[in-house]
Amino acid sequence: MKICLFWHRRDLRIHDNAGLAAALASGLPVVPLFIYDSDILDHLPDPADARLTYIFDQVERLAQETEAAGGTFLARYGKPAAVLEALVQEFDVATVYTNEDYEPYATRRDAEVGALLGRHGVDFQLYKDQVIFAKDEIMTKSGTVPKVFGAYHKTFLARLTDEMLLPYGSREAFTQARLHALPPAAGPRPTLASMGFERKEQYVPTADLPAEDVVRQYHKTRNTPALQDGTTRLSVQLRFGTVSVRQAMRQAKALNPKLLAEISWRDFFMMLLWHYPNTATEAYDPKMRAVPYRNHEDEFSAWCEGRTGYPLVDAGMRELNATGYLPNRVRMTVAGFLVKQLFIDWRWGEKYFADKLLDYELANNVGNWQWMAGTGAVSAPWFRVYSPASQIEQVDPHREYVRRWIPELDTPAYPAPIVEHKFGRDRAVEALRKARQEAG
Known part of the structure; x- marks a missing residue:
């Protein structure tokens, strides 16, 4: 049976996920996948890393949700191209879906993966998910890369519509039996220990939007570090995609323009790095x-x-x-x-x-x-x-x-x-x- 893989990366959630929604709408059975990238993990300075612990816990949560919905969640450790080559040889994969990443390593990795999958006759589909505007979607009137945030944000606001912030229906589609259960031979998921790491617990806020009172007061409290709830503490959730940028921006757009501006800096800096990877x-x-x-x-x-x-x-x-x-x-x-x-x-x-x-x-x-x-x-x-x-x-x-x-x-x-x-x-x-x- 032909299947498609959805490759989770910086989007450790089922809800409001652009690439996952596309995979679930493909008509093919979907198998979610996460790759513990050895090219990244091998450079971590400490075997006890709180970020990897957090990622591991979120992957296990996704696996449990997938299994509860009748599917199989794959997790592998290794170099992404090698992992995907093994999977397309093991299973009849028609398409690999994922969401875009704009960092220099990620663009090189995705180019390598796309070429590899192409040689195996497998489509590689990438979707914009972690930002609202990406790459060259906002440019100056003369067609150059904007380098002044104020002007960039003015254009950002002028082009931002409520429709852009609507959630993708991936959560609803996920519960409608479009997943695929692989045989037990698909193998166990890696553990922290099997990858050579240890647990390190550090506090991370839950994957929820901040309280409305916090958002309404954000412009007054954001520069007062003594306040425990002076900021939204959304940065970890946006980094790993346990909250979508559309969720965060919908709330900010409705309640506090200063917070909306601060979140849009993410789009701005990702745009700059994509254009100038040497920086x-x-x-x-x-x-x-x-x-x-x-x-x-x-x-x-x-x-x-x-x-x-x-x-x-x-x-x-x-x-x-x-x-x-x-x-x-x-x-x-x-x-x-x-x-x-x-x-x-x-x-x-x-x-x-x-x-x-x-x-x-x-x-x-x-x-x-x-x-x-x-x-x-x-x-x-x-x-x-x-x-x-x-x-x-x-x-x-x-x-x-x-x-x-x-x-x-x-x-x-x-x-x-x-x-x-x-x-x-x-x-x-x-x-x-x-x-x-x-x-x-």
Whole structure:
């Protein structure tokens, strides 16, 4: 019997899933699939990874839902092309459905998979799901890539319709017996242990939309890190697709335009990375590609461990290390401190965030780090340096947040500032000015 596979990736949900809806509408029996990609997992720095634990639990949930509906859920560990080649040889697969991914590795992987499936006579169908506008769907009037978020977002809002945010009917179709049960020989699903990993539990909000009161107050509370519910905490859910971007945007569009704008930054950064994949590892601005960063390893370690003597920086890094989470305004503060006050390469910070953040997403992370470093397609001016002292007065004037994470604050055990702000600022600005002049 001919079947189709639906390959889950950044969409660990059954409801409102564009590619899954297309597979279920194909008329063929559907077998859902998840591949634990060894090309990614082999580079994780720690065998106990909270993100992989979360992914594993979501895959197991999907498997249980699939089996309850009478189907078989396949999970495999390995290189995606090799896994899919084995599956199309084992089963009579007509089509593989999946949702698009716009990161450099993902586009290379999908090109390889598409060519492989084509050689076996299997169609490969990709659908837009994790963003509203992708690739070159929003361009400037002159046909160039937009590099100013304000102008991009204005076009985004002008083109956004309620119909674009309607959910795909994948949940309803899923329950109507369009799944296929494979024989037991299909084999067991991998476990964390069988892949060489251990469980690591970290708190992740449930895969639900935030409370309406939180969304209505978002523009007032988003920059107050001491508040436990000051932000939506949707970033992990959007990263792994346990909540769809359409769900989140429908709620934001109805209740808070500031939140809608913040979510649309995801589309913006994914669009930029798709057009400029080299920016994952190098500055977009050619004049900023030979910056003589200091890269002092002891100072980098102090930053990583929350020992810089700047309370907002240290509290943020300690929260990141303990929970895998970091409020957006604090992310800006710690990133700006690393690249400007300590004058350490933004890629060092980007890599550390990649290892620690539960919601790590390459496009957002690279986009924001290059913004703070002044090197990106869209960025703060290279000569702008944020003061950690003024930032703390704005976001944590009563020191509630920093005291939560720095119990030794105001005691001799807390270190003196690692660098004087004005000295660090002037050092960075002068070095950046000189690098830009020498680059021509």
